[in-house]
Structures are given as C-alpha cells and as structure tokens.
Amino acid sequence: MTRPPTPLTDTSVELLDTTLRDGEQAPGVSLSPDEKVEIARALERAGVGVIEAGSACTGAGERKAISRVTDLGLEARVTSFCRGVRNDVDLALKCDVDGVHLVVPASDRHVEGKVGSTREDVLETTADLVGYAADHGLWVEVIGEDGSRADLGYLETLMETALEAGADRTCFADTVGHTGPERTAAAVSRLAELGPVSAHTHDDLGLGVTNALAAVSAGADLVHCTVNGLGERAGNVALEEVAIALEHVYGVETVELSELYDLAQRVARATGVELAPNKAVVGQNAFTHESGIHTDGTLKDDRMYEPYPPETVGRERRLALGKHTGRAGVRAALEEHGVDATDEQVGTIATRVTELGDRGRRVTDADLLTIAEDVTGADRDRTVELLDLNATSGGAVPTASVRLSVAGEERIASGTGSGPVDAAVSAVREAIGSAADADLEAYHVDAVTGGTDAVVTVEVMMARDDRSVTVARSEADITRASVEAMVDALDRLLEDEDERQVVASADD
Template sequence: MSDREVGLLDTTLRDGEQAPGVSLAPDEKAEIATALDRAGVSVVEAGSACTGDGERETIRRVADLGLDARVTSFARGVRRDVDLALDCGVDGVNLVVPASDRHVEGKVGTSRDEVVETTEELVAYARDHGLWVEVIGEDGSRADFEFLEELAEAAHDAGADRFCFADTVGHTGPQRTYEAVSRLAELGPTSAHTHDDLGLAVTNALAGVAAGADLVHATVNGVGERAGNVALEEVAIALDHCYGVETVATTELYDLARTVADATDVPLAPNKAVVGENAFAHESGIHTDGTLKDERMYEPYPPETVGRERRLVLGKHTGRAGAKAALAEHGVEVSDDELAAVVARVQRLAEQEKRVTDADLLAIADDVRGRERDRRITLLELTATSGGPRPTASVRLEVDGDERVASGTGDGPVDAAVGAVREAVAGSGDSAAVAADADLDSYHVDAITGGTDAVVTVEVEMSQGDRSVTVRASDGDITRASVTAMVNALDRLLVADEEADPATADD
C-alpha cells in the first residue's frame, strides 16, 4: 500500500461525543477542530445539524475557522437535515441511509427500493446546492452485499463523491470487511467506518484500506459509542509504520490525544497504544539497559514520531543502568557501591508502593550518600475556601530562608492554591523565582482510601527546560495534598538545577 493516498475523516465531534457522559462545549469543539487541522486531517465532521440550535451554532463556529480540512455535518436520510447543514455553512454532508434489512425494515420501516430512491433524491439535492456528499450505508457489515452494491452504485450515479462501508456495531471481521470494500471500491471512492466492539477496529480499518478504501473514519483516542470507534492515532501510525502510508503529521498525535482526553474527561489508559503513559516507558532492568544501549532495542518506532518522549520508570524491576540514568537526569552522581544500595532500596520501596517517584529516588540517594538536603522551598501554611462565588486560597512559604505570603483565586480551591504558590515563589525575586514558570505537565489523583477518614494521594509531574520531576503527596485534604506535591516538585527542580550547575546557582 506504500503508493496509496489515504485520508482520515475525524468524527470525534459527532460520533465521539455520542459516548456516554461526553459533552463538548463550543470552545472545546473549536479547539479540537483546530488541532485536527494542524495535524492534517482531511475531513472534520463537526457534528449533527439536526440535533438542535446549540449544535448548529457550534458547527457554524467550526465551519468559520477557515480550516484546510473539509468540514461536514452528519445528516439523516431526510431533506430537512441537508437544509440544516446548508444553513451551518459546511462544505459537505455525511448522509446516512439504512443498508441492512434490520435497519431498512425494523428501524426505518421502509423497503430497499424506497431507500435507493430516497438516496438518489437526497444526493442530487445536496449536490445541486454545492455540497460534497458521502453516503454512509448504515449497518453495512450486516447488509446483503448485493443490495449494498446496488445502493452504492445508485449513490455514485446520483453524484455522490463517495460511499462508506460502515461496521456500525463492530460486528464483522477483516475478511468480510475486505470482501465488502473490494466490491464497493470497484464502483467508486470508498470509505471505511469501523467500531471496536470485538477489538478489531484497527484491523478492519486496515483491511478496508488494503481492499481499496481511501478514507478512514476515526475518532481521537477511539472515543465513541459502546467500545468506541477506531482510534485515529492508531490507524495513522499503523499505516505509516507498517505500510509507509502517510495520512497526518504524526508528531501532532500526542498533543491531539491530550487535548481530546482533557475535553472529554475520558482519561488515557496507561497501556493505550501510541499515546498511553506507558507506551514509551521502561522499567525492567533488561529493557532499560538495552534501551540505553540502543534506543530502538525495545521500541517499534522512536517516541518523537508521535510527539512523545522516552521515560525510564522506577519500580521493582529497576536495575543499575536505569537507576544510574535516572539519577544522571537530576545531576546526581553515585559510586558503584552507592548505586547498588540505591537500587536495592528502590526495589524494596516499589514492592510496598508500586510506583517510585523522582522525589523518592532523590531522597534515597541523599540518604545513601549521607547527605541532608537543604530545602529551598517549604510550605509553612495553607488556607483555602470554596464556599463563596469564587474559591480563594492563601499560602505562606519559606523560599531560600525568607517567608513569602500570597493569595489567589481559581475555578476551585486546588486551582486557587496552585496560583497562590506560583505567586509566592515568583515574588521571591531571587534565583528561586524562576521555578514559578515551571510547567505542570500532569496532575492526577493516584489513590483514595475508603471511609470517612479517606486519604487522597496526588501525583504531579512538573518540568522546566529539559528537567522534569514527578512527586507524590498524601493527605486527608485534596488541596493540601496537591499543594504539598507541587511545592516539593518545585523544590526538587531547583535543587536539581543547583546540583547540575552550582556556579549558576551561587550567583
């Protein structure tokens, strides 16, 4: 397939939003659409104009962004839906019509002949009004193939730009997908729309491309109804890595995944292909040692391909090479005997707590080397309130021996407290002030105990320049746990910078 031109149609804003509990605000849809366009996605399905006034306003907003991508609206097999799409200013419509007898007779209550006739009329109407038209044969994987061909041929003859084979309920396998798409591709441009109910969404999408499809419907992170749609990032990298087929700028995939995960509140599974936290993480001593010797030793492609970075994770399988490399990232050198002691203690700690953070490693290294570390930032007092119209927080910190007090407001008490911490650190006016601009790369609640005296554990990852640190803190109050973790992370970043470049730190 290396000489094929294949595009991606993203339906995150429509099919993805149909996932239970997902509701995207207009700003979020515009942000996602812009990110999709930046990645080079061919078609962005902005929503379903028939849903309501609010949805139509959002579709208009996406259509007015001036994207390079073609912007479309989902439309049912009725003229009113086409008119509503036209009113939104989209470039085209994804016109869905029933293909299987279950949908033709049981859902719509019509006949095959009437479906063909309606499709011809609607395609001609949409084309007469200047729209790009894709006809989707709903439940095509359970349709009679002869009727599916008849429907596709009628759509093309009426002027449709393409016909889509839809595995609407994730019912089929790659052999049947290949057979169906092969027959449809003989009639004209063909798309593939696959779902993951059997865990075969990517396999079926690739089978469709191999059979002649030149457009794949997908959603970012695979978000969607039931088990979800085929994941855009997985299809893109599979086509690129395995077949040399370029669909999008793969370096944008991780940022795109994070944008959608944040907007949908559907977190990425750690073992998620391409964009999961563990996709380029190495803990095993054998794997870490091999990766340090040859970056491709235990990875199918470089993490930079999809906008990622490689991580060496500390845990019960950590070996000498991994611990030494992790310490070196923080400017810490140890002797061979000290390294052996550090590794042993890391492994013991991991058996108890599962995850060993950078702060844990550095504390162990300090203890093994017999050093007492002087903190540069210490949390002395925290007050947070959320009862009023705007949550507020105030903090008292000790920064390089001086007390600093600051307050802030935010969307919640944690947001307010984090803002106050940054303000206090920035107000120090010395070398520590640079820490106020450190990036908060990730924040999540790692564990919560049960009962009325529940303890929450918060883990944050912060970075500045090429230095990053992960710190965990636990407390009965989530705001205090969050602020403690952040303060400790900022302190570690400053100390690491000081140890790596003492001359600069002394100035």
C-alpha cells in the same frame, strides 16, 4: 527504514476525523464551540483531510459550533452528518459546510425495523437526496448504515444508485463493530469496483484497526476515525492507531505523525476522557520502560524494545522506577537529575528503589532523589519550603493563605479558587511569582486508608521548560497533601543556582 513490499505500498489514503460528531456521542462527552474550534485547528495541523464538524440537525447550538469551524478557512474539507431527509441537508448548507455524509439504511434490520421502509423506497430516497445535495454544490458521501450486516448484493445496488445520482463516494460502515476483516475486505472490494469508497469501523470486537486495514487493502482510500478512539460503546477506530499502522507497517503516509500526541492530549482534556496508560501510541506507558532487562537494552540501543522512536508521534521516552528497575535504569535516572554516585551507591539505591516498589508504591522522582541523598550523604538546600497553610471552603468563595520560605525569604500570600485545593495552589503561585509558572501535567488522588482518619496520597507531575518531576505526599488533609506535593515538585524544578536567583529576585 526498510520495509518489505506490500499491497498497500502504492495506495493513497486520507483520514476523515469524526471526533467532533461521532466521538462526541460517547457517554458524558459534550464539546463547546470553543473546544470544537481548538480540536479542528489541531486536526488541521496534523494534516487530516476531512473533518466532520458535527450534525447540523442536532440543534441551533450545534449549528453555531459547525459554523465556527467552517469560518476557520481550513485546508481540510469540513462536513456535516445528515440523516436521509432534505431538511438535514438544508441545515448543513446554512452552516456553509463543504460536504455532507448522507446516512441511509443498508441492512434489512435498519430498512424495515428502524425506518419502516422497503429496499426499493430507500433506493429512491437515496437517489433524490444525493441529487439534491449535489445540485447545491456539496461534496457528498453516502454511508450505508449497518453495512456489515447488509445483504452484499443490495448494498452494492444501493451504493451504485448513490454514485449514479452524483455522490462523490460511498462508505462501508461497520456500524456496531460486528464483523471481521474477511467480510470487510469482501464488501469493500465490491464497492471499490463502483467508485471511491471509505471505511467506517468500530471497536466493539477490538477489530477496529484490523477492519480499517482490511478495507484499505481491498481498495478503500478514506478511513473514518476519531482521536483516542472516542465514540459510542467501545468507540470508533482510533485515528492515531490507523495513522501509525499504515505508515510504520505499510509505508502509507496519511497525517503528520509528530502532531499525534498533542492532538490526543487536547482531545482528552476537552472531553474529560483520560487516556488509558496502556493505550497504543499515546498512552503514558507506550514509551515507558521499567523492567531492568528492557531498560538496560533500551539504554544500549533505543530501538531494542520499541517499534519506532517516540519522537515519531511527538513523544519522549521515559525510564520508570519501580520494583523491576535495574541498576542501569537507576543510573540513567540519577544522571538525568544530575546526581553523581559510585557503582556501590547505585547498587544500594537500586535495592531501596526495588524495596519501595515491592510495597506497592509508585517510585517518584522525589523518592529517588531522597533515597540518593540519604545514600550519598549529599546535602540539599531547599529553594521553596511550606511553613504554614490555612484553607477555608465554608463561604461563597474558597480561600487559602500560605506562608513559604522562598530562597531564604519568608513570603505570605493568599488566593481564591473553585475549591480549597485550587485556592491553595493559587496562593502558592502568588507567593513564588513567575518562577512558579510550571505546568501541572498530572494530578492523582488515591485513598490509602479507610475510616474517619483516612489518609490520602496526592501525586503531582509538574514540568518547567524541558524538565519534569513527579512527587507524592500522603496526609489526612487532601489540601495539605496537594500543596506539599506541589511545593516539593517546584523545589525540585528550581533547585539549580540560576533558578534560585530567579526566585529570589522575583517581584522585587
């Protein structure tokens, strides 16, 4: 791809990921040692240069988690956050980290109001701490907390003191997401004259990426990020957004972009913080097209309405169905499911899809196929069908039993789980056998009506090999709606002849 020359073209930039420390400080987020290890390995696969594994001073559990990460023997530099006290450095050393981030107050608000000190005392303490950490063989970065609201003259003196004491680099921190790109560039350019400088930006004003790019343009060669932009308040700057912006716009390579979506999904699962559909790079809608004009243009030229190919960041393009879907989108979706239809039939199906979308419904794959079967008159032999379901949750362990028709054979199975839905799903998988090894990629529950006779709609997205299908079912009982949706999704995934034979012979 040809890009115009920019001031960043020859810049070498690394990313520092602080998901395991700053990201974990987001409300409600708590990562286990196993989860930190899984995320650290994913960061390593993505080629992240520095991984801040946590804050050793937090407690014994945190130190155990940091040590688990350092024991992985990663190529990335593994570090710990440290406050401006020697004991924090000692605790970090016990975790066998490669380096530390010494956070010292930079603004008068923090110097006087937070730690009750003076500028002169902070300079002295910083020099002492840096020397102590460096003498113990640690890579040292000094972060001037609240640097974006600090007096730039004092910030410059503070960071010069740190470098003279043996620090490897300094960091400009927009701790509360307070500033804009002009102030960021002005501060970073002065610090870059002293030595290597990093940027730590937050997104409180929606300027996280903007300030990170401004810092790089001014001389920063390391950017602090979190996966999915996790962090306190509005979060830190998102790693995936900085990475794609630097490479796509400026030609600056930082990480392996194809690993970004997998990384985002892993962090979302571990933290329980779902990705917003319209989230840049990794959101569900980032490469999804519903508009008839956009769908038609994308089918003619996949770059028509996308800034870069979805495969760049480990994604796939999706053509969604809804009231804006045109004939081209419907035809493409039908072809994806192997459905033959005449031009007239495609037009009729497109009209009915639009009508369904007009009623506020999400038009699922199963909806499309049901409409297509009705319009084309095609018959479909079901491979899997739910005949009966019983679920109980009054005892100590929720249980469920199902009776299914599987490839013409009646099968009965039972299961247990954390709740009646989980137990029923286990029973279905037991009845179908290995053919039910499809991934449940999404599960949504929406209330349709209120009152004692409320109806819920359960929507599931399931994938098997390279196929996926979305099905929604509405029932008064959430367990039955969930099981019917799952069974119908599995039936759609197993509808070709080869899969039927696999199902029929399973567990013989």
